[in-house]
Amino acid sequence: MKLLSAGRMGLASILALVFSIAQAQQQPTSFSKDRKVWTSSQRDSVRRVIAAALTYPSWIFNSNFVLYQTTAHSGLKTFYIADPEHSKSIRLFDGNELVELSSAYLPKSVNPIQVDFSVQGVSKTNPNILLCSVQGTVLQYDLKKGVFTEPIPGNTTSISRPINPMPRNDIWTLYTKDRAYGIYAENHNLFLKKSGALGKDSVVQLNYDGNPNYSFARKTVSNQKRGQRGPWLGEWLGDTHIGFALRSDQRKVRDLSLINSLALYAPVRVDYKYELPGDEDVTQYELWLLNADSAKMRQVNIDRFPDQEVKMNQNQQSGGIYFTRESRTVDTIQLCRVDPYTFKTTVLIAEVGKPILNDQLQTYTVINEGKEVIWWSERTGKGAYYLYDQKGKLKNAITKGDFVAGNIVHLDTNARYIILEGFGYKSANNPYHKKFYKVNLDGSGFVELTPGQGDHATTLSLDKKFIIDRYSSVDSLPKCEIRDMKGKVRASIPMLDHRTLKDYGLNAPILQKVEAADHVTDLYGIIYTPADFDPHQKYPVICNVYPGPQVDGIPLGFDIARSNNEKLADLGFIVLQFGYRGSSPLRGRDFYTFGHGNLRDYALADCKYVVEQLAASYSYMDLDRVGIYGHSGGGFMTAAAMLTYPDFFKVGVSSSGNHDNNIYGKFWTETYQGVEQTKPTTVDSLGRLHASFVSSAPTNIELAKNLKGRLLLVTGDMDNNVHPANTIRLANALIKNNKRFDLMILPGIAHEVSGDYYSSLISNYFVDHLKNWKGFDVNMVK
Numbered sequence: 017m018k019l020l021s022a023g024r025m026g027l028a029s030i031l032a033l034v035f036s037i038a039q040a041q042q043q044p045t046s047f048s049k050d051r052k053v054w055t056s057s058q059r060d061s062v063r064r065v066i067a068a069a070l071t072y073p074s075w076i077f078n079s080n081f082v083l084y085q086t087t088a089h090s091g092l093k094t095f096y097i098a099d100p101e102h103s104k105s106i107r108l109f110d111g112n113e114l115v116e117l118s119s120a121y122l123p124k125s126v127n128p129i130q131v132d133f134s135v136q137g138v139s140k141t142n143p144n145i146l147l148c149s150v151q152g153t154v155l156q157y158d159l160k161k162g163v164f165t166e167p168i169p170g171n172t173t174s175i176s177r178p179i180n181p182m183p184r185n186d187i188w189t190l191y192t193k194d195r196a197y198g199i200y201a202e203n204h205n206l207f208l209k210k211s212g213a214l215g216k217d218s219v220v221q222l223n224y225d226g227n228p229n230y231s232f233a234r235k236t237v238s239n240q241k242r243g244q245r246g247p248w249l250g251e252w253l254g255d256t257h258i259g260f261a262l263r264s265d266q267r268k269v270r271d272l273s274l275i276n277s278l279a280l281y282a283p284v285r286v287d288y289k290y291e292l293p294g295d296e297d298v299t300q301y302e303l304w305l306l307n308a309d310s311a312k313m314r315q316v317n318i319d320r321f322p323d324q325e326v327k328m329n330q331n332q333q334s335g336g337i338y339f340t341r342e343s344r345t346v347d348t349i350q351l352c353r354v355d356p357y358t359f360k361t362t363v364l365i366a367e368v369g370k371p372i373l374n375d376q377l378q379t380y381t382v383i384n385e386g387k388e389v390i391w392w393s394e395r396t397g398k399g400a401y402y403l404y405d406q407k408g409k410l411k412n413a414i415t416k417g418d419f420v421a422g423n424i425v426h427l428d429t430n431a432r433y434i435i436l437e438g439f440g441y442k443s444a445n446n447p448y449h450k451k452f453y454k455v456n457l458d459g460s461g462f463v464e465l466t467p468g469q470g471d472h473a474t475t476l477s478l479d480k481k482f483i484i485d486r487y488s489s490v491d492s493l494p495k496c497e498i499r500d501m502k503g504k505v506r507a508s509i510p511m512l513d514h515r516t517l518k519d520y521g522l523n524a525p526i527l528q529k530v531e532a533a534d535h536v537t538d539l540y541g542i543i544y545t546p547a548d549f550d551p552h553q554k555y556p557v558i559c560n561v562y563p564g565p566q567v568d569g570i571p572l573g574f575d576i577a578r579s580n581n582e583k584l585a586d587l588g589f590i591v592l593q594f595g596y597r598g599s600s601p602l603r604g605r606d607f608y609t610f611g612h613g614n615l616r617d618y619a620l621a622d623c624k625y626v627v628e629q630l631a632a633s634y635s636y637m638d639l640d641r642v643g644i645y646g647h648s649g650g651g652f653m654t655a656a657a658m659l660t661y662p663d664f665f666k667v668g669v670s671s672s673g674n675h676d677n678n679i680y681g682k683f684w685t686e687t688y689q690g691v692e693q694t695k696p697t698t699v700d701s702l703g704r705l706h707a708s709f710v711s712s713a714p715t716n717i718e719l720a721k722n723l724k725g726r727l728l729l730v731t732g733d734m735d736n737n738v739h740p741a742n743t744i745r746l747a748n749a750l751i752k753n754n755k756r757f758d759l760m761i762l763p764g765i766a767h768e769v770s771g772d773y774y775s776s777l778i779s780n781y782f783v784d785h786l787k788n789w790k791g792f793d794v795n796m797v798k
């Protein structure tokens with residue numbers, strides 16, 4: 017389309033202008049005959065211009081029109097409408113034309129570059145009339161005549177709703193659909209409100225045993241401690257007067273403590289509930305049903321596995337109350353239905369997954385008032401959706417083939433199809449890139465909606481006939497197309513040309529596929545090179561690591577902001593970020609569970625072999641200067657790598673690492689290392705199933721004697737996820753082994769460490785110790 021060419025030419029001219037300005041400010045350095053090196057400020061100038069020029073199209077309400085805009089180097093915007101039904105784009109006006117056309121209706125003059133314009137919808141009576149806002153003034157625009165006029169009554173698409181101010185103390189009350197009853201929580205207990213005549217409501221307290229660790233209140237931003245009045249944990253079942261809630265009991269769960277050294281006047285101890293691997297007392301779950309008509313509550317027996325994990329979906333239908341219960345060993349899950357009138361619990365679907373289930377992607381959807389269930393399973397090795405009837409009998413597989421089915425983004429029970437995310441389909445060149453597919457509930461009619469290479473994000477039109485498909489990868493700028501439900505392009509949105517970026521000094525990361533240490537499995541990742549990269553030089557190598565297993569953290573799509581990897585590379589390093597075996601749930605059961613039972617070491621051999629492979633192919637990587645860093649699980653892996661391959665990894669920065677997984681979260685260690693039941697199941701004094709479990713994981717503390725390189729340990733002293741004791745215990749082990757190391761305690765910082773000081777801490781450590789590595793005597797002088 018001509019529009020696309022115009023968009024690319026516009027960017028070229030923009031960058032040419034920025035380039036000329038940057039040259040006037042500071043001439044770039046030249047290290048070769050054909051290549052110029054840009055300074056950081058010059059590259060940032062280009063990034064700002066590109067960010068302003070990126071296009072973000074959106075659907076216009078009540079239509080299949082898409083509004084988008086392009087931006088010239090002066091900042092002047094031009095507005096367009098894409099019409100996928102007729103496969104065309106329409107130029108509306110630029111900022112100058114917009115101001116001129118609408119000036120008669122605006123209270124004062126407007127700067128064309130700063131003019132605010134949006135489209136709220138299309139006229140109900142005439143699809144050629146756009147209902148717009150110009151500087152906050154509501155106008156209508158005639159697409160055929162090209163003129164603005166004041167809106168005609170009856171054309172508006174807005175929906176008027178009666179406003180019934182709610183009393184301040186009633187905002188947390190959840191009412192039945194007929195508003196006959198309402199329920200709220202206060203001081204962790206439940207209160208039932210019955211609507212009375214003349215606004216005189218009656219209130220009944222339903223329970224008296226609530227406390228902060230055994231509460232019916234839902235946590236909210238304004239109700240952190242759940243003590244004051246707030247919303248309850250549950251919901252009403254469809255249009256009935258039956259309510260239900262899943263209540264957790266943490267009264268016996270152990271407390272961990274931190275010291276807030278920055279508290280006013282004096283340090284303060286902060287306690288919180290935290291389950292450790294193998295703990296006898298862990299969270300228990302109770303299902304409570306409420307009959308509002310009788311103002312009675314009843315607990316339903318849902319026990320099947322000792323210390324089971326119970327989850328419940330919201331917005332349940334009136335066909336029954338559904339929940340899943342999962343064994344503590346994380347290898348068995350059941351979908352159950354409770355009859356709200358007989359209180360009978362029926363197992364509909366039971367699934368066993370060895371060594372563990374894929375907890376990250378496991379999901380289900382109850383449809384057609386409980387007549388059918390869509391169920392996700394990894395039973396074939398790759399996650400797929402299956403359709404069951406109301407009795408739990410399998411009807412058919414919905415998705416098939418060698419790819420992993422992700423979230424369902426749209427479900428049409430009348431037309432009987434779903435639109436879903438998918439990973440690793442045969443057309444994808446990267447199994448981590450998200451793509452979208454449409455398939456009928458009977459498994460027929462499979463369509464790839466987004467065939468372009470890259471990581472995709474989509475937005476459906478209101479009538480679900482079209483999608484806006486925006487996609488990119490880390491080494492290319494976004495592309496955008498409007499596609500129909502057969503995956504056919506119906507309109508293209510002008511986007512920027514990534515080839516222009518290379519011409520003007522912005523290094524694109526290098527996407528790379530390599531072998532795992534087994535010489536069979538493909539691994540995917542990114543190479544970052546310095547802005548002044550010279551392939552004839554030798555550069556130290558830094559691995560940015562996170563081993564998963566729940567996510568690997570590898571960037572997938574284009575981001576105009578300069579990443580920390582790029583900033584580190586610009587200091588004179590080659591930075592690598594790869595996904596290793598066991599690092600992601602998106603590549604199927606065998607890949608995801610690779611590290612099970614080997615939680616400390618599973619990713620280390622792959623990490624080392626990736627560096628060795630790349631160095632064999634790219635002579636600019638210096639194998640004598642290899643560093644590593646990471647946060648959380650990446651901090652754990654960093655220390656493990658330094659202590660397992662002490663002659664290979666010379667410098668490491670380990671932040672907030674779970675160095676002793678035996679004092680990290682139960683959910684993590686028991687799931688990914690493993691847990692065993694050691695005693696038969698019994699019934700405790702409260703009538704609950706009880707058993708003993710054991711879980712033990714290897715630690716970095718055991719390897720402390722192996723340290724040879726420079727190691728910086730970092731932790732926040734208020735980390736209530738990975739307790740600082742993990743870092744302190746490793747530090748203690750290094751001291752006992754007479755090792756020199758560096759330790760940074762960040763005051764007042766929890767687990768999510770960020771900010772300029774933290775990133776500078778990492779970069780300075782590598783500049784100081786890895787860039788000119790000459791060896792290091794790690795042992796203390798006696």
